[in-house]
Amino acid sequence: MDTRLLVEDFSAWYGQTQAVKNVTLPVYASQVTAIIGPSGCGKSTFIRCLNRLHEVIPGTRTRGRVLLDGQNIYDDRVDAAEIRRRVGMVFQKPNPFPTMSIFDNVAAGLRVHGLPPGTTAEEVVERCLKMVGLWDEVADRLRDSGVSLSGGQQQRLCIARALAVEPEVLLMDEPCSALDPVSTLKIEELIKGLKEKYTIVIVTHNMHQAARVADYTAFFLNGQLIEYGVTSDIFTNPRDQRTEDYITGRFG
Numbered sequence: 426m427d428t429r430l431l432v433e434d435f436s437a438w439y440g441q442t443q444a445v446k447n448v449t450l451p452v453y454a455s456q457v458t459a460i461i462g463p464s465g466c467g468k469s470t471f472i473r474c475l476n477r478l479h480e481v482i483p484g485t486r487t488r489g490r491v492l493l494d495g496q497n498i499y500d501d502r503v504d505a506a507e508i509r510r511r512v513g514m515v516f517q518k519p520n521p522f523p524t525m526s527i528f529d530n531v532a533a534g535l536r537v538h539g540l541p542p543g544t545t546a547e548e549v550v551e552r553c554l555k556m557v558g559l560w561d562e563v564a565d566r567l568r569d570s571g572v573s574l575s576g577g578q579q580q581r582l583c584i585a586r587a588l589a590v591e592p593e594v595l596l597m598d599e600p601c602s603a604l605d606p607v608s609t610l611k612i613e614e615l616i617k618g619l620k621e622k623y624t625i626v627i628v629t630h631n632m633h634q635a636a637r638v639a640d641y642t643a644f645f646l647n648g649q650l651i652e653y654g655v656t657s658d659i660f661t662n663p664r665d666q667r668t669e670d671y672i673t674g675r676f677g
């Protein structure tokens with residue numbers, strides 16, 4: 426299996442607080458990798474390091490390497506904006522640009538990164554809205570505000586926005602935690618469909634969700650990677666007592 430991202434001995438800090446501790450982890454191409462663990466264990470910090478978003482917070486620092494297709498994204502010569510195009514992100518709370526229409530929300534990144542050669546913004550917007558299963562619901566009101574949609578639709582809009590700039594990797598930080606069960610199921614089905622084309626890393630509080638959508642699962646505790654493996658192994662046959670205690674609900 427191809428390794429899309431390889432995290433090597435990676436640590437991250439907020440001031441003196443070390444939130445990620447010496448993590449080494451592969452992320453395989455066209456697979457879904459879930460990051461699980463109790464609140465405060467460093468899940469969000471970790472995935473924000475995978476597209477250099479951690480460093481936008483003042484006072485933070487990192488150490489270690491993250492190889493994207495073999496290239497260290499933390500090399501001095503690397504353009505962080507280009508990394509954030511190649512490694513897109515979807516957040517916990519749907520965050521469409523509030524003053525923009527549905528169309529402009531999806532097209533927003535194209536203004537920064539440019540249109541793929543030989544395409545129009547209309548084509549890209551339609552293709553991405555179809556990919557997230559939103560086209561039929563919004564085709565006749567593309568000029569309406571993005572925030573006029575339901576929460577679940579807004580989250581799919583944000584995924585379409587991330588896909589418009591043709592990323593290789595999609596990071597999802599608890600993408601369903603603000604959604605109802607039906608919208609959650611739609612996003613989970615979407616994730617399963619998208620993984621053919623994209624590599625997905627999802628942070629989730631919900632172990633059932635990890636079991637449903639992820640091929641690989643990484644369990645974090647206190648900033649450390651405790652255990653990583655094929656999802657079914659992590660849930661049915663964990664090697665570490667702490668993983669077992671967490672997945673059986675003894676803490677967290």
Ligand SMILES: Nc1ncnc2c1ncn2[C@@H]1O[C@H](COP(=O)(O)OP(=O)(O)OP(=O)(O)O)[C@@H](O)[C@H]1O
Nearest residue numbers: 439442444462463464465466467468469470471482
């Ligand atoms: N902006 C920040 N400034 C200072 N410390 C922070 C900041 N964000 C997170 N931390 C600290 O870093 C550690 C890891 O937090 P992080 O948000 O990555 O954990 P998490 O596993 O994603 O938690 P949750 O599941 O509650 O979102 C915690 O100790 C947290 O208090």
